[in-house]
Amino acid sequence: MFKFLxxxxxxxxxxxxxxxxxxxxxxxVATNAIAEQMDTKPSSVTDMIRKLSEKGFVSYKKxxxxxxxxxxxxxxxxxxxxxxxxxxxxxxxxxxxxxxVHEIAEQLEHIKxxxxxxxxxxxxxxxxxxxxxxxxxxxxxxxxxxxxxLLNEVAINNSGICVGVKDSSAPFLxxxxxxxxxxxxxxxxxxxxxxxxxxxxxxxxxxILISHQIASxxxxxxx
Amino acid sequence: MFKFLxxxxxxxxxxxxxxxxxxxxxxxVATNAIAEQMDTKPSSVTDMIRKLSEKGFVSYKKxxxxxxxxxxxxxxxxxxxxxxxxxxxxxxxxxxxxxxVHEIAEQLEHIKxxxxxxxxxxxxxxxxxxxxxxxxxxxxxxxxxxxxxLLNEVAINNSGICVGVKDSSAPFLxxxxxxxxxxxxxxxxxxxxxxxxxxxxxxxxxxILISHQIASxxxxxxx
DNA sequence: ACATATTTTTAGATTTGTCTAAATTTTATT
DNA sequence: AATAAAATTTAGACAAATCTAAAAATATGT
Numbered sequence: 293m294f295k296f297l298x299x300x301x302x303x304x305x306x307x308x309x310x311x312x313x314x315x316x317x318x319x320x321v322a323t324n325a326i327a328e329q330m331d332t333k334p335s336s337v338t339d340m341i342r343k344l345s346e347k348g349f350v351s352y353k354k355x356x357x358x359x360x361x362x363x364x365x366x367x368x369x370x371x372x373x374x375x376x377x378x379x380x381x382x383x384x385x386x387x388x389x390x391x392x393v394h395e396i397a398e399q400l401e402h403i404k405x406x407x408x409x410x411x412x413x414x415x416x417x418x419x420x421x422x423x424x425x426x427x428x429x430x431x432x433x434x435x436x437x438x439x440x441x442l443l444n445e446v447a448i449n450n451s452g453i454c455v456g457v458k459d460s461s462a463p464f465l466x467x468x469x470x471x472x473x474x475x476x477x478x479x480x481x482x483x484x485x486x487x488x489x490x491x492x493x494x495x496x497x498x499x500i501l502i503s504h505q506i507a508s509x510x511x512x513x514x515x
Numbered sequence: 516m517f518k519f520l521x522x523x524x525x526x527x528x529x530x531x532x533x534x535x536x537x538x539x540x541x542x543x544v545a546t547n548a549i550a551e552q553m554d555t556k557p558s559s560v561t562d563m564i565r566k567l568s569e570k571g572f573v574s575y576k577k578x579x580x581x582x583x584x585x586x587x588x589x590x591x592x593x594x595x596x597x598x599x600x601x602x603x604x605x606x607x608x609x610x611x612x613x614x615x616v617h618e619i620a621e622q623l624e625h626i627k628x629x630x631x632x633x634x635x636x637x638x639x640x641x642x643x644x645x646x647x648x649x650x651x652x653x654x655x656x657x658x659x660x661x662x663x664x665l666l667n668e669v670a671i672n673n674s675g676i677c678v679g680v681k682d683s684s685a686p687f688l689x690x691x692x693x694x695x696x697x698x699x700x701x702x703x704x705x706x707x708x709x710x711x712x713x714x715x716x717x718x719x720x721x722x723i724l725i726s727h728q729i730a731s732x733x734x735x736x737x738x
Numbered sequence: 739a740c741a742t743a744t745t746t747t748t749a750g751a752t753t754t755g756t757c758t759a760a761a762t763t764t765t766a767t768t
Numbered sequence: 769a770a771t772a773a774a775a776t777t778t779a780g781a782c783a784a785a786t787c788t789a790a791a792a793a794t795a796t797g798t
Contacts, residue, residue, distance in 0.1 A: 300784080300785090302784085302785065302786095322745080322746090323745070323746055323747085324744090324745060324746080332785095332786075332787090333786075333787060333788085334745075334746060334747085335746085335747070335748080335786085335787070335788080335789095336785070336786055336787070337746090338746065338747055338748085339747095339784095339785075339786080340785080340786095343784090343785095354746080354747070354793085355745080355746060355747080355792090355793055355794065382631070382634075385608075385638060386631070386634040386635065386637075386638055387634065388630075388634065392630075395628075396626070396628050396631055399626045399627065399628075400623075400626060402622075403619070403622045403623060404622065405618075405619045405622075407611075407615075408605070408609070408619055411605075411609040411610065411611070412609065415608060415609055523754080523755090525754085525755065525756095545775075545776090546775070546776055546777085547774090547775060547776080555755095555756075555757090556756075556757060556758085557775075557776065557777085558756085558757070558758080558759095558776085558777070558778080559755070559756055559757070560776090561776065561777055561778085562754095562755075562756080562777095563755075563756095566754090566755095577763085577776080577777070578762090578763055578764065578775080578776060578777075579764095739798100740797100740798095741796100741797090741798095742795100742796080742797085742798105743794100743795080743796070743797095744793100744794080744795070744796085745792100745793080745794070745795080746791100746792080746793070746794085747790100747791080747792070747793085748789100748790080748791070748792085749788100749789090749790080749791090750787100750788090750789090750790105751786100751787075751788080751789105752785100752786080752787070752788105753784100753785085753786080753787100754783100754784085754785090754786105755782105755783095755784090756781100756782080756783085756784105757780100757781080757782075757783100758779100758780090758781085758782105759778100759779090759780090759781105760777100760778080760779080760780100761776100761777080761778070761779090762775100762776080762777070762778085763774100763775080763776070763777085764773100764774080764775070764776085765772100765773080765774070765775080766771100766772080766773070766774085767770100767771085767772075767773085768769100768770090768771085768772095
């Protein structure tokens with residue numbers, strides 16, 4: 293029964309990839325999608341899926357895609373929890389910037405110690421969101437749910453507080469730093485250009501113009 | 516040239532084992548000794564030694580034992596440094612007790628990020644010793660050297676400050692906790708029994724009797 | 739619906755780290 | 769110094785995770 297509790301780093305990486313792909317389209321995940329996400333070959337994915345299926349982490353029928361079982365989802369959530377807690381640690385305690393933490397958290401998320409995870413959580417003050425605004429599941433696997441929307445969906449003259457990014461790649465995060473856009477900032481949409489979808493916004497008492505691409509990767513919460 | 520910089524967890528574990536065995540007897544390390552230390556088979560050790568030799572971490576002649584090269588020593592020191600810094604983190608920041616930290620640090624020592632190690636060092640206030648009193652090498656690989664001796668070597672009516680343990684196994688550490696013996700405590704040797712080598716000591720204003728076995732696993736620094 | 743394209747799986751090979759069992763070398767003993 | 773004992777290495781095998789190339793299943797387009 294407890295024989296299957298140990299997971300290798302690789303198994304955990306697959307579970308996490310399936311989780312992230314699964315929450316997006318809310319259906320079974322394609323072999324090729326996993327292969328692309330993990331930068332590996334579809335044949336390798338098939339092999340691993342079989343193994344994870346035998347261990348009870350995913351349900352799988354040949355050619356029909358894969359989805360996480362309850363056990364698999366639970367496992368994925370603990371990995372996501374660890375990843376995001378470590379990101380908070382790196383930013384809050386070690387003064388890393390939000391574009392530097394992902395790669396290190398990819399390593400730290402595999403550290404096996406429930407007590408460590410829980411102590412870290414406590415040490416950080418039970419944070420609900422990571423440095424990119426992504427929610428941190430509780431020990432029980434529950435997310436704080438928020439009613440966030442993309443900035444480009446906000447109507448003219450409406451406001452919101454910046455609560456997250458959709459694209460958390462280093463280039464985008466560095467762009468935001470450079471233009472002094474940070475989580476917690478109060479943003480008012482002043483105007484939208486029909487021509488290119490760009491937005492005129494007020495942020496930190498300054499009025500700036502941002503492209504549609506930027507606006508569609510920034511989450512805000514209505515105030 | 517830089518092809519050999521990446522090391523697997525397993526390679527790092529071997530390097531660390533060779534390091535620890537090497538500093539003790541200050542000579543080449545035997546295959547069997549490594550096998551025993553790592554709880555593996557001598558044939559596996561031979562295979563790995565070959566690989567580490569090809570990568571330049573150890574120097575090795577068949578049947579003649581193995582020793583770390585400068586590169587290998589440097590690598591070992593960074594692993595030891597990471598291990599001990601994480602131990603300090605766990606005890607100082609996350610309130611772990613000193614008998615719980617070794618296993619977790621065994622995992623954390625493999626995290627690859629020089630910036631993380633250095634930031635952690637800074638965050639912890641550049642500690643010179645881990646929770647067991649073992650010295651933490653600096654980024655440059657230098658130890659703070661101390662003139663510590665075992666408690667059983669202290670003459671009657673002489674004193675010392677408890678600075679470390681020779682045996683850092685959980686049972687011994689728990690024993691010390693139970694009897695309220697901690698690093699930093701001021702200890703005076705009042706008497707030694709010829710019969711069994713046990714010592715009468717004064718610690719924290721209390722006089723207690725400890726066995727030779729205990730005394731020979733406690734390091735003190737002369738005051 | 740049929741042909742074609744795409745996706746997925748299979749079969750077989752490779753690398754890493756390990757093992758067992760046998761062979762070899764070194765060390766210890768008498 | 770010869771022989772026994774111990775340590776070490778070699779040879780061959782295995783499991784995990786990956787790959788390539790080919791085969792099979794599914795999806796797409798007219």
